[in-house]
Amino acid sequence: MNGLLKFITCGSVDDGKSTLIGHILYDSKLLYTDQEKALLLDSKVGSRGGAIDYSLLLDGLMAEREQGITIDVAYRYFTTEQRSFIVADTPGHEEYTRNMAVGASFAQLAIILVDAKQGVLIQTKRHARICSLMGINHFVFAVNKMDLVNYSQQRFLEIKEDIDMLVKELSLKNSKIIPVSATEGDNVTKPSENMSWYQDEILMTHLERVNVSESVESTDFYMPVQRVCRPNHNFRGFQGQIEAGKVVVGQKLFSLPSNESALVESILVGDKDAKEAVAGQAVTIQLDREVDVSRGCVLSDCENLPVAKNIVTTILWMDDEPLHVGKDYLVKVGTKMIPAIVKDIEYKIDVNTGEHLSIAQVTKNEIIRCEIEFTEKIVVDEFHKNKTLGELIMIDRISHMTSACGVVEHIETHGEKPYFEKESLKAKGYIFEEFYFNLENAFLSRTKTKDKTYHVGDSIPTEGDSFKYPDFFDILSVEDSVAVLIRNAKIADIISIDVYEYGGLPVLDERGFALHIKSQADVDNYLYEYKQLSSDKKMTFVNKWSRFEGYRRIVCNDNFWMI
Template identity: 75%
Template sequence: MSGLLKFITCGSVDDGKSTLIGHILYDSKLLYADQEKALLLDSKVGSRGGEIDYSLLLDGLMAEREQGITIDVAYRYFTTERRSFIVADTPGHEEYTRNMAVGASFANLAVILVDAKQGVLVQTRRHSRICALMGIHHFVFAVNKMDLADYQEERFNEIKKEILALSKELSLKNIKIIPVSATEGDNVTKRSDRMDWYQGETLMEHLETVDISESENLDDFYLPVQRVCRPNHEFRGFQGQIESGKVKTGQKLYSLPGSESARVERILVGDKEVSEAFYGQAVTIQLDREVDVSRGCVLTDNESLPIGKNIKASLLWMDDEPLSAAKNYLIKLGTKRLPAIIKKIEYKVDVNTGEHIKTDRGVKNEILFCEIECSENVVADLFKNHKTLGELILIDRLSHMTSACGVVEHVECQTKKPYFEKDSIWAEGYIFEEFYFNLEHAFLSKPNSADTTYHVGDAVPIKGDSFHYPEYFDIIDVERSAAILIRGAFIKDIISLTEYEYSGLPVLDERGFALLVTSKKDVDRFFKEYNLLEKDNRVAFVNKWSKFETYRSVVCNDNYWMI
């Protein structure tokens, strides 16, 4: 057997998707006796002249049967002598594009139906784009209703030209174009003697033999952690599904985004211990030492996987509420779920022409290219490189509805460029960066600024929209053990904290918050408490010793994300 094939059927309304799959099930003798009898009875009492209505095998909802259209995604599992299948019959109506996208997200192959009388329509283009967006690499265009086109080869060739042009525009891979009649069964499971001009495979022959293995990236090992298992104090295992590559005991792994490393001590598949595990297996991995790993982290043998807060993504907007920049959402990427904001909508895609149209908002069923900022660093990669690390959904924080699905197109890697630097001494911070508050969406943020590293002798900006510092002050970065001496709005020196002496000047931290110290005794107590600080008490420490509003303020600005 060729292994499991997961595929979807999609296309415009009344293109015959449900009828096609129903005919495959019926012709392949994959129905129980009671199902066949029910199908014949339902067809006789229906509105199709007593002929067998194969779509009834898929359209299970009463509302679907009444309207004669598919609304929900219908999944069916079946097996032939050559292969096992899971098929998702998806809606064709534009109103249910969201449902169609859900079906596409699980599939290896798309069967896109094209009406022989109407040719390539807007929904054909939309669904083809969405399938490509979801990472489907194999396409079958079934030119259906050839019986209504009198089985004409000329008509098929006209539509074939349209499909090939669309495929070139979308850079679709592995294209197969087959003329069929879902109602009559031509070229569905049996070769048609009414289209002897077509010498290719039937639809079922192609589905049973198509090779989809090359579409999977199996090089690097990575496992998004779904759960930390700790049944007792002696065992701490990290559970998840291997999304790429393989892992074996003794192998060195990195925990991202933290970049700690350890070696694999044990691997369990279920309750069975193994020495090696592969792509697709659900495993529990125990490491040889304690590392900081929680749900949402990624275990990998590739330390260079992209890590950052800012990503650019193509989104299919599925919410009734329009999309606008500066709105908050929850983003789910891999097994990580965290707050995020749409910083900028760069453009939307015209589904007919592929043109990029400038816009500042998006509406339901549109495909948009957006810049997204997460609340913290995440492990992400381009969808074309690593599917699981490159696919995402946006969740409305109030309704918890899925607002959009999409794929990562670019990751702005988080490289910790020093803010202040002298020889081997350096400090981080954002003391000279602005804070802005968006009134409409009640969101506080600081915009991305140009990468700047300050050195001894450089002038520094002591006045901005949201900060006003004195000309003479000290900056302390306790985490990096560095002090920066500002004199007359210039950097006089950058020194280690072991050399620092309190001089009576105002003292600020690397964020621009005033430190509540007024004497050498205060400074010594501040350092002592920091050295005894436990991780869980960091917030309490900052609240005790720091004050935001002494030199900083928050300024309202509707367009802060574009600065």
């Protein structure tokens, strides 16, 4: 018996997705007696003159039955002699594209239905792109309603030509095109007498035989940590699902992003001790010493997994609210949930042609490529290398709704471009960037500036919409151990913070916040407290020493309150 197959059906509205799956369940004798009786009874009052309406097996919502469309994602589980299946029947209407994307995120294979009368439509192309974006590598294009075109081989070949062009355009790895009639059952679970010209595999045979096993992403072991288990003072275990490789007792593992190492002391699979565990298993791993590990960290036997703060991603925007550059979201990568800001929108992908289009604002159901910056470095990888560490969702911080899903295309592993630089001294920051507060949606955003690095001698902007600085002041970046001396609106010098001496000028941090520093003693206390700082006390430290309203301010115009 072949392994479990998880697949999705998608296509345009009324292409027959629910009918197709309903027919598979009915013909395969996979219905309980009461289900079959209910189906026959419901069909008598339906729109097919009393003939069996197979879509009723999946369209469970009243609104779906009234409109004759699928709205929610319907999951069905069934087994044949050859294989076990989980199928997701998804909406075809553009309004419910995000529902369809949810179904695609779990699938290994996509059945995309094409109406034989209408051919390849924009929604067909949209769904194929989204399935490809979600990492689906196996496609079946079912040319449905062949009974309505008199089972014409010529019509099938015309549509096949368009599908072949789409397959080539999207570089789909494995695809098959099958002519079917979901209503009449032709080539669904048994060969069609009406299409003797088609001699290849029928749909059900292909589903039972197709090999969807993927090539191993990596032989290296890695496990995103889902939970830290502390039942008592003597036990500290790290729980999660192994995504790749194998782990054994005594093996050396690295905790990322901290890059600390330790040996595996014990492995629990459920509540049973094990000497080893492999990809796909949920485990608890105990290490032989204390290391910095929390939810969102990754345990791996490879210390070279990418750790980065900036990524380029392709996303499907699913929110009713438009996406704007500068707005921040919660982003979930693996088991890590982290605030992030959309720094730039590179382009929109036309679902019909694949063309890259310039765009300033993104609306629902659009596919875009954009740049995202996390608030700190995390373990992240390109999707084609590590699926679990390369797929993400974006969550609105106000409504907590899922705003987008996508994949990581590129990561910047060489470190972010410094804001200030002199030889080996480099400092981050955003002191000259604008902050905006959107009154209607109550969110802060930060505008993207050109990737400029300031050096000694460069002039700096002292006034903008949301900031106004003096011509003479100092900047202390404690995280980077750098001090920047501003004299007459120019950078006079960039020095190590260890040799900085207070000279009576205003002191700011790299964000543009005024610091409560009025003497050399204040400088010494500020640096001392930072060196003693634990990660969970950072906000307390900032609140004690920093003052936002010193040089940044609130301004109002037609669209925003500016801060």
